[in-house]
Amino acid sequence: MVLAKTKLFDSDLQNASMLYKAMGHPARLQILRYLAEIKVCITGDISEELPLSRTTVNQHLTELKKAGLIQGHVDGKRTNYCLNPEKVKELKKISEAFLHELVVDNFQCG
Template identity: 80%
Template sequence: MVLAKTTLFDSDLQEAAQLYKALGHPARLQIMRYLAETQSCITGDISEELPLSRTTVNQHLAELKKAGLIQGHVEGKHTNYCLNPKKVKELKKISEAFMIEINVDDKICE
């Protein structure tokens, strides 16, 4: 039986890696930024805010939704997208804890 190499790491690192992977494209970061700036759910075409095709934007939205960072609710022909505050807070907590853990206090490796 072959195990995924990620299973060799603790669950906290696995979760952090999944969230960071979801944010691993500038378009996804821009979507997150846009949803945060609007402070509301967006109905309609987010692709108007990005220099990408609607299909490509939808693929990025799907990855963010899969990671739980955004929520999408279908209303008629449109989907309302907004940040998932609980997951975004969790991401912030994970990121802050990780950065504290790897803090190098401006030490320089030689």
């Protein structure tokens, strides 16, 4: 049995990595920003807000949904998308804790 190399790291780092990977494209960051700005679920075509094709936007939405950062609820032929507040709060907490560990005061290199 081959152990995935990510399994060699603690669960906090694995979780943070998964969330950061989901945000690893400017389109996904723009989707998150847009959903945060409108503060409601959007029914319809988010691709109207991005300079990308509908298919490409749907692929980015899928990645954000897999990470749990957004929620999508089917309503007939349309999907309502909104932020997942609990997962966004978790992301903020993880990010703050991780960045707090990266102490660079009085850091000297070479």
